[in-house]
Every structure is written in C-alpha cells, then in structure tokens.
Amino acid sequence: MPASPVLLGIETSCDDTAAAVLDGTTLRSNVVSSQHDVHADYGGIVPELASRNHERYIGPVVQHALDEADCAPGDLDGVAVTCGPGLPGALLVGLSFAKSFGYAARCPVVGVNHLEGHLYSTHITGQGPPMPYLSLIVSGGHTQLVHVSDIGSYTVLGQTRDDAAGEAFDKVAQMLDLDYPGGPAVDRRAQQGDPTFHDFPRSRFDDLSFSFSGLKTSVLYFLRDIPEGERDAFVEAHRADICASFQQAVVDVLVDAVRRAALDTGVEHVAVVGGVSANRGLRDALQMLGTEQDLHIHLPDPQFCMDNAAMIAASARMHWPTTSPLTLDINPRLTLA
Amino acid sequence: MTESDRWTDLLPLQSTSPEATHALGEQLAERVQPGDVIALHGDLGAGKTHLVKGIGAGLGYNPADIRSPTFTLVHVHEGGRLPLYHIDAYRLGDPAELYEMGADTYLYGEGVCCIEWPSRMGELLPDTALHLQLTHETRTTRRIRQTCHD
Numbered sequence: 001m002p003a004s005p006v007l008l009g010i011e012t013s014c015d016d017t018a019a020a021v022l023d024g025t026t027l028r029s030n031v032v033s034s035q036h037d038v039h040a041d042y043g044g045i046v047p048e049l050a051s052r053n054h055e056r057y058i059g060p061v062v063q064h065a066l067d068e069a070d071c072a073p074g075d076l077d078g079v080a081v082t083c084g085p086g087l088p089g090a091l092l093v094g095l096s097f098a099k100s101f102g103y104a105a106r107c108p109v110v111g112v113n114h115l116e117g118h119l120y121s122t123h124i125t126g127q128g129p130p131m132p133y134l135s136l137i138v139s140g141g142h143t144q145l146v147h148v149s150d151i152g153s154y155t156v157l158g159q160t161r162d163d164a165a166g167e168a169f170d171k172v173a174q175m176l177d178l179d180y181p182g183g184p185a186v187d188r189r190a191q192q193g194d195p196t197f198h199d200f201p202r203s204r205f206d207d208l209s210f211s212f213s214g215l216k217t218s219v220l221y222f223l224r225d226i227p228e229g230e231r232d233a234f235v236e237a238h239r240a241d242i243c244a245s246f247q248q249a250v251v252d253v254l255v256d257a258v259r260r261a262a263l264d265t266g267v268e269h270v271a272v273v274g275g276v277s278a279n280r281g282l283r284d285a286l287q288m289l290g291t292e293q294d295l296h297i298h299l300p301d302p303q304f305c306m307d308n309a310a311m312i313a314a315s316a317r318m319h320w321p322t323t324s325p326l327t328l329d330i331n332p333r334l335t336l337a
Numbered sequence: 338m339t340e341s342d343r344w345t346d347l348l349p350l351q352s353t354s355p356e357a358t359h360a361l362g363e364q365l366a367e368r369v370q371p372g373d374v375i376a377l378h379g380d381l382g383a384g385k386t387h388l389v390k391g392i393g394a395g396l397g398y399n400p401a402d403i404r405s406p407t408f409t410l411v412h413v414h415e416g417g418r419l420p421l422y423h424i425d426a427y428r429l430g431d432p433a434e435l436y437e438m439g440a441d442t443y444l445y446g447e448g449v450c451c452i453e454w455p456s457r458m459g460e461l462l463p464d465t466a467l468h469l470q471l472t473h474e475t476r477t478t479r480r481i482r483q484t485c486h487d
Binding site for chain 2: 014052053085086087088089090139140141160161162163164166167170171174175209213216217220221332333
C-alpha cells in the first residue's frame with residue numbers, strides 16, 4: 001500500500017453531506033452540501049426540510065468531489081467514512097454508500113470516528129502538532145478537551161455536562177434576534193462590543209468538565225430583567241456589548257480549562273478544532289495564552305473547522321495502511337476513549 | 338391506578354432548585370414503562386434537559402452522560418432499566434425531517450422517549466404522550482405541571 005494514499009472521504013453524521021479527495025497531504029477537493037452548488041447538480045430546488053437529506057445529496061456530492069479532483073474511482077487507494085458518533089439514519093447513508101462504492105471501485109473502506117476526524121483537522125495538509133498535545137474539540141454538538149498521546153491513543157480530560165459551547169452561541173443568538181448559525185453572527189457583533197459591559201457567570205469545575213447551560217439561562221434572565229417596554233430599544237443599542245460579554249464568558253471558560261490542562265499534563269502544543277474554533281475571540285485569546293504560557297497554538301484553516309470530509313480522509317491517512325472489516329457498522333454513540 | 342392518574346401525586350410541582358427538578362425526574366423514572374413518550378414543553382433554560390438527566394439517573398444512567406441533543410438531535414442511552422431516547426426538535430425545519438431520520442424507532446420503541454421542543458414535531462407526536470410544561474417563576478424556581486395537548 002502507498003505511504004501517501006489517495007483517499008475519498010465521506011461524512012454524513014449530522015447536517016451536512018460532505019465528500020473530499022485527499023492525496024497524501026494534498027487536498028484535491030473538499031465539497032460540503034451546504035456550501036456548494038450541489039442543488040444545481042441534483043437538478044432542482046431543495047426545500048428547507050432537506051437540510052439533512054443525505055440520501056439525496058450523497059451521489060452528487062461524491063461525484064462533485066471526484067470531478068473537482070479530476071479523480072476516477074480506480075485512482076483511489078481507499079474510502080474513509082464516518083461511522084459515528086452521529087444520527088443513526090444519517091450515518092447509515094454514508095456507510096452504505098461507502099461500502100458499495102468501495103466494492104465497485106475495488107478499494108478498502110475505513111470507518112472513521114467523527115471526533116477523531118475533528119482531531120486531525122489540523123493535519124489535513126501538513127504534519128499538525130507533534131504528539132503529545134492537547135486538543136479542544138468545540139462545536140455545536142461537542143465540547144471536550146482531549147490529550148492526544150499518540151495516533152489512536154486519546155484521553156478525554158473533560159467534557160460538557162449539559163450544552164455544547166456552540167449550542168450556547170446559537171441559543172443566545174436567537175435571544176438577540178441574530179441569524180442562524182449563531183456562532184459567526186455573535187462573533188461578528190462581539191468585535192464591535194464591550195466585553196466588560198455585563199459580567200455573565202463562568203462555571204468552573206476542578207475536573208476540567210464544562211457547563212454552558214447556566215450561562216445561556218443567565219443571558220435570558222439579563223434580558224428579561226429589562227422592563228418590557230424598553231427591551232427592544234436596549235437590545236438594539238447594546239446588541240454588540242451583550243454579544244461581546246457573552247462571548248468573553250465562553251472564551252474565558254474554554255481558555256481557563258486549556259491553561260489548567262496544559263499545566264497538569266506539561267504539553268507544549270495545543271490544538272483547537274471544531275466549528276467554534278473559527279471564533280475570532282477564542283482564537284485571539286488562545287494566541288495570547290500561548291504567548292503567556294509559552295505554548296504553541298495550532299488552529300485549523302477556517303474551512304476545516306465545520307464538519308467536512310477532508311478531516312475524515314486525514315484521519316484514515318493517519319492510521320494508513322489500514323482497513324475496516326466488511327462487518328463495519330455504524331456506532332451512533334462512538335466516543336474517543 | 339388508571340393511566341391518567343399515573344403521575345397525579347407527583348404533579349404539579351414547584352421546583353426550587355435544579356436538584357429538585359432532577360429528583361422529580363428520578364421519581365418519574367420509577368413509573369415509566371416501555372413505549373412511554375414524555376413531551377417536555379418550556380422556554381430556554383426552564384430545565385428540560387435537567388429533568389431528562391433525572392429521568393436518566395432513575396433508569397440507571399450516569400446523569401453526566403445526558404447532555405443536550407440540540408445539535409445532534411437524538412441521543413440513545415442503552416443498558417439501564419429501559420432504553421432512553423432523548424430527542425430535541427429545536428432545530429427541525431419540518432416534522433417530516435424527523436420522520437425521515439427514523440423517529441418511529443424511538444416513538445414506538447422499547448424504551449422511554451423524552452422530547453424537548455415537542456411542538457415542532459407536529460402530528461408525529463403520539464396521542465398517548467405525557468405532556469409536561471416547565472415554566473420559569475423566579476430565577477431559581479420552576480413550575481412543572483401536566484398539560485393536555487390536541
């Protein structure tokens with residue numbers, strides 16, 4: 001088997017259908033259904049309810065990825081597919097497609113843990129941080145701090161007890177009448193706001209776990225405490241300040257956990273991955289922590305923060321040469337350790 | 338005890354802390370049966386996920402493993418007294434989306450199905466569901482009562 005394989009990545013664990021062709025560390029295509037004009041490929045207008053309609057998207061998305069990479073099925077050394085964690089029905093679409101495709105293209109199929117995919121979103125087009133290192137996976141569905149000691153050897157140091165950080169962003173965005181997805185909308189406003197405008201609570205646990213449910217509720221109460229007649233005008237005048245204050249609370253909690261975990265484990269390298277790793281407030285605060293604590297901070301290219309298939313292919317490449325048995329099945333509750 | 342009386346001695350409840358909401362969940366868990374659907378109505382921060390943590394604890398799951406399924410839509414917990422299906426319909430564009438995802442496996446399954454933001458499920462919600470309304474009273478108190486839904 002080649003040392004730098006040509007891999008087709010397929011990801012269908014949640015909202016987006018994604019496919020990518022990764023040739024060693026050269027990314028030849030990276031297609032995500034919500035960002036690409038696959039609707040036109042499919043030949044029709046796709047209604048809103050189809051946002052998780054993987055059956056409809058998978059064919060066009062994979063074709064698009066192969067075409068853009070100028071790659072024929074016979075050029076592939078393997079197919080990497082997310083087998084968990086995620087929605088059972090959604091995962092099944094990707095896995096069934098990958099198995100059929102691999103059988104027809106006569107190449108091995110590799111099952112990939114979605115969370116491990118996120119871990120290697122810093123390794124898609126290069127070496128990534130040297131091991132051991134810490135990785136903070138922070139997205140709409142996940143918030144966990146992981147010690148990566150070797151490929152396949154992970155320790156979850158802490159994770160959220162209730163809401164994921166990205167979920168708190170979305171729910172606060174909704175309270176402030178901002179667009180969905182809420183993370184980028186809050187981040188944009190926060191750039192113009194005063195982070196000291198209001199002191200929202202930061203939850204802190206000795207064991208490095210996280211909680212963002214209380215923070216979400218405290219923003220709700222902060223808004224409810226404003227007399228009803230004045231509320232709209234107040235939010236209009238201070239939306240950026242509320243965004244900045246809320247974002248600062250989330251960032252403080254995340255950065256504090258990274259700082260403590262780095263001290264505990266003695267690592268010199270820290271990666272932050274997942275959708276919320278695109279947040280500018282978080283990126284800036286981590287760079288500052290890196291300078292203060294002499295830590296190397298590794299942030300994925302923004303296009304690899306959200307769910308994508310390039311990271312799924314990269315994860316399979318990290319384990320290469322490898323193959324999964326024909327009995328490979330989905331595991332909706334797959335964890336890292 | 339008739340079906341409509343199954344919960345009446347527990348509800349309504351004025352919960353004065355997250356711990357009290359959790360304890361109610363544990364009490365509900367003692368009485369749930371395979372196929373029960375519990376629809377949890379209430380605003381953001383009213384304690385819906387917290388109540389599910391209590392139900393999960395009562396069924397033998399670690400409450401720390403019961404997290405909000407807002408993004409992931411469905412969390413399945415197995416290995417306790419009964420399977421626990423934890424659904425969040427908050428992000429659904431259309432009830433049909435949940436149907437396409439195989440929601441009937443959970444709604445008519447062998448376990449207990451707890452649903453946050455159930456109004457977004459429309460017609461998919463079984464008629465036999467237990468509807469609970471969680472309401473903010475003060476910063477620390479919540480009123481939890483059984484309601485009827487058409």
